[in-house]
Amino acid sequence: MATGIDHIRELESVALGAPSRRDAVVLGSWRRCLDDYRLDPARACEAYIVPRSRLREHRERAEGLIRTARGGIETLHQQLAGLGYVLLLSDDRGVTVDFIGDPAFDGALQKAGLYLGSEWSERRAGTCAVGACLVTGEPLTIHQSDHFDVTHVPLTCSAAPIYDSLGNLAAVLDVSALRSAEAKTSQNLVLHMVSATARRIELATLMAQARGEWVIRFSRSPEFIEVDPDGAVAVDGSGCITATTHLAQRMLCEAVGQGAPGAAGGGVIGRRLSDFLDVDPDDLPSLTRSRAARDRLVLTRGGGAVFAHAIAPQPVVSAPQRRPVASPLAELSGGDAVMDAAIDKAFKLSRTDLPILICGETGSGKERMARAIHECRGRRGRFVAVNCAAIPESLIENELFGHVPGAFTGAVGGGHKGLIREADGGTLFLDEIGDMPLALQARLLRVIAEREVVPVGGARPVPVDLRIVSATHRDLADLVRQGRFREDLYYRLSGAELALPALRARSDFEWLVRRLLPAGRVVGESARLALIRHDWPGNIRELVNALQFAAAMAGDGAIEAADLPETVLARRAVPVAAAAEDADDELAAVLAACGWNVSQVARRLGVDRTTVHRRMKRLGLVPPNRRHT
Numbered sequence: 016m017a018t019g020i021d022h023i024r025e026l027e028s029v030a031l032g033a034p035s036r037r038d039a040v041v042l043g044s045w046r047r048c049l050d051d052y053r054l055d056p057a058r059a060c061e062a063y064i065v066p067r068s069r070l071r072e073h074r075e076r077a078e079g080l081i082r083t084a085r086g087g088i089e090t091l092h093q094q095l096a097g098l099g100y101v102l103l104l105s106d107d108r109g110v111t112v113d114f115i116g117d118p119a120f121d122g123a124l125q126k127a128g129l130y131l132g133s134e135w136s137e138r139r140a141g142t143c144a145v146g147a148c149l150v151t152g153e154p155l156t157i158h159q160s161d162h163f164d165v166t167h168v169p170l171t172c173s174a175a176p177i178y179d180s181l182g183n184l185a186a187v188l189d190v191s192a193l194r195s196a197e198a199k200t201s202q203n204l205v206l207h208m209v210s211a212t213a214r215r216i217e218l219a220t221l222m223a224q225a226r227g228e229w230v231i232r233f234s235r236s237p238e239f240i241e242v243d244p245d246g247a248v249a250v251d252g253s254g255c256i257t258a259t260t261h262l263a264q265r266m267l268c269e270a271v272g273q274g275a276p277g278a279a280g281g282g283v284i285g286r287r288l289s290d291f292l293d294v295d296p297d298d299l300p301s302l303t304r305s306r307a308a309r310d311r312l313v314l315t316r317g318g319g320a321v322f323a324h325a326i327a328p329q330p331v332v333s334a335p336q337r338r339p340v341a342s343p344l345a346e347l348s349g350g351d352a353v354m355d356a357a358i359d360k361a362f363k364l365s366r367t368d369l370p371i372l373i374c375g376e377t378g379s380g381k382e383r384m385a386r387a388i389h390e391c392r393g394r395r396g397r398f399v400a401v402n403c404a405a406i407p408e409s410l411i412e413n414e415l416f417g418h419v420p421g422a423f424t425g426a427v428g429g430g431h432k433g434l435i436r437e438a439d440g441g442t443l444f445l446d447e448i449g450d451m452p453l454a455l456q457a458r459l460l461r462v463i464a465e466r467e468v469v470p471v472g473g474a475r476p477v478p479v480d481l482r483i484v485s486a487t488h489r490d491l492a493d494l495v496r497q498g499r500f501r502e503d504l505y506y507r508l509s510g511a512e513l514a515l516p517a518l519r520a521r522s523d524f525e526w527l528v529r530r531l532l533p534a535g536r537v538v539g540e541s542a543r544l545a546l547i548r549h550d551w552p553g554n555i556r557e558l559v560n561a562l563q564f565a566a567a568m569a570g571d572g573a574i575e576a577a578d579l580p581e582t583v584l585a586r587r588a589v590p591v592a593a594a595a596e597d598a599d600d601e602l603a604a605v606l607a608a609c610g611w612n613v614s615q616v617a618r619r620l621g622v623d624r625t626t627v628h629r630r631m632k633r634l635g636l637v638p639p640n641r642r643h644t
C-alpha cells in the first residue's frame with residue numbers, strides 16, 4: 016500500500032498534468048478537488064460530523080426517504096453480514112442521515128466518518144464515494160488511495176445514487192469498510208449489490224407514490240419482470256408520465272435515441288408514454304398479469320423492444336398513502352386533511368412556473384412550504400428568501416433589484432446584483448408581501464410580467480428566469496380594498512393560492528409534536544394534555560420553541576406539564592387536571608359515537624390507535640360485547 020508521502024506526490028503529479036492509470040472517475044474528482052475546491056493534498060483533514068441540531072434538520076428533510084429506504088438497507092446489511100461493511104444513506108448534500116454499522120466498532124467507525132451525521136461532500140472530504148457519486152450521478156467505487164485526503168486512504172467505499180420519482184438526485188447509498196483487499200476489483204460485487212438496492216428503493220418510492228395511477232414496470236427479460244424489474248414509470252389518465260425511476264428514464268430516452276437523460280426529469284416527465292413506446296393508455300389492461308410475461312413484449316419507438324408489466328391504479332385507502340412519500344412536500348403533514356389538500360395542490364403547482372401566494376398565520380410553515388415546492392421542482396438555481404417587512408423601505412429597492420456601478424452616492428464599487436438576479440434559475444420567496452412599499456409593487460409587477468429586471472441606475476433590462484412564491488399572514492384582498500396593495504399585482508401573485516391551516520386546527524397535531532421533539536425525548540400525559548389545550552397563536556414556530564424549552568427543563572426524564580413554558584400553561588383554557596377529565600369524558604363519548612371502532616376513534620381524535628387503547632385501559636373502558644367475558 017502507498018505511503019502518505021507517495022500519495023501526496025501522486026496527487027501533485029496529476030495536478031501538473033502527468034498521465035495516470037487511475038479510473039477516469041477518480042481523476043475527474045481529483046481535478047475538481049484541486050482546481051474547483053482548492054483542496055491542499057498535503058493537508059489531511061479528519062472526518063467531519065455535523066452538529067446534532069443540523070443533523071436533525073437533515074434527517075427531517077429526508078424523513079420520507081429514510082422510511083422508504085430502511086427495508087432495503089436492512090436486507091443489504093444482512094446479505095453483507097460478517098464482512099466488515101457499514102451502510103450509509105446520505106442526503107443530497109452528502110450528510111449521512113441513516114446508518115447501519117457494527118456497534119462493536121463504534122469508536123473506529125465514528126473516527127473514520129462512517130457514522131450518522133458524517134458529511135461526505137467532495138468539497139468537505141475530497142474524493143470519496145458519496146461525494147463523487149453526488150457529482151456524477153453514477154454508481155462508483157472509491158478504493159483506498161483513490162481517496163484524495165490521506166486520512167481516508169484505508170477505506171474502501173462503493174456508492175450508488177438514489178433518484179426521486181421526478182428524476183432529481185435525492186440521496187446516495189454507500190457501503191464502506193475500514194479495511195479491504197488491495198485489488199479494487201474485490202469490491203465489484205459490493206458495487207453491484209448497492210446499485211441493485213438503490214434501484215429497488217427508487218421502485219418502492221414510485222410504487223408508494225403512484226397508488227392512484229397506472230404503473231408500468233419494464234425488464235429486458237420476461238423471467239424477471241414480475242420479481243425484479245429494471246425500472247418503472249407512472250402515467251396519469253391521459254397517458255402522460257408523472258413519475259419515473261432513473262433506469263426507466265434512461266431506458267426510455269435510449270429507446271428513442273435521445274441519449275442519457277441530463278436535467279431532472281430528463282425529458283420524460285410530462286411526456287406521453289406513447290412518445291417512447293408503442294403503447295396507448297387503452298392498451299394498458301392487456302399488459303397486466305392477465306397475460307403471460309413473454310406475451311407482454313412492447314416495441315419502442317426506436318425499433319427495440321422491452322417486456323412490460325402494467326399495474327392498475329390501486330384504490331386509495333387514505334390520504335397519507337396518496338401523498339408523494341419521498342418528496343419534500345410529503346414531510347409537511349401527518350395526515351391533516353386541509354394540509355394534505357394543500358400539499359397535493361402544491362405538488363401539482365411545483366411542476367409549473369405559476370407564481371404562488373401562500374397564506375397562513377405567522378409561524379404556520381409558509382416558508383417551509385415554499386422551500387419544499389422549490390426542492391420538488393429541482394430547479395437549477397437557488398432558493399432566495401426576502402422578508403419584505405424586515406428590510407428598511409429605503410434599502411429594499413437596492414436589495415431586490417441591485418444597482419449598476421456608481422448608481423448613487425455610497426453605492427458599492429462593482430455594482431450589486433440584487434436578490435432577484437441571485438434567484439435566477441431558482442425561486443424568489445417574498446415573505447410578508449403585504450409590506451412591500453407601493454412604489455416597488457409596480458416594479459415587481461414588471462419583473463413578473465416581462466421576466467426581466469432593471470437594476471437601479473441601469474437602462475438595460477436583464478432577463479431573469481425565476482419562480483416567485485410570496486407569502487402573507489394578512490388579508491391581501493383587504494389591503495387592495497384599502498388601496499395599500501396594487502390590485503393588478505395581487506391578481507398576478509394569487510393566480511395560485513395555498514392556504515395553510517393554523518396549528519390549533521390541525522388534526523395531525525400529535526404527529527407534529529413527535530416530529531419536533533428532540534431525539535430520544537418523550538412527552539408525559541400531563542404535558543400532552545396541556546399541549547393539546549393550548550391555542551398556539553405562534554403556530555409551529557411556537558411549538559418548536561416550547562418543546563425545546565421543555566426538553567431542557569425536563570432533564571433526562573419524560574416532559575411533563577410543569578416543564579412547558581409559562582405562556583403555554585397560562586393560555587390553557589382549563590387546568591390540566593380538569594383537561595384530563597374533559598379528555599376522558601370526550602373519549603367515552605367518541606367511543607360510543609363510533610360504535611367502539613378504535614381506528615375510527617383514533618382518526619376522529621387525531622391520535623394513534625395505541626393511545627386510544629392505552630387510555631381505554633387506564634379508564635377501564637371496555638366494549639359492550641366484551642363486558643361479561
Ligand SMILES: Nc1ncnc2c1ncn2[C@@H]1O[C@H](COP(=O)(O)OP(=O)(O)OP(=O)(O)O)[C@@H](O)[C@H]1O
Pocket residue numbers: 346347348375376377378379380381382383384446486488530531555556559
Ligand atoms: N411541517 C413542519 N415540520 C417541522 N417543522 C416545521 C414544519 N412547518 C414549519 N416548521 C418549523 O416552524 C417554524 C416556522 O415555519 P416558517 O418559518 O416556515 O413559518 P412562516 O409561516 O413562514 O412564518 P412567518 O409568517 O413568521 O414568516 C420553522 O422553524 C420551521 O422549520
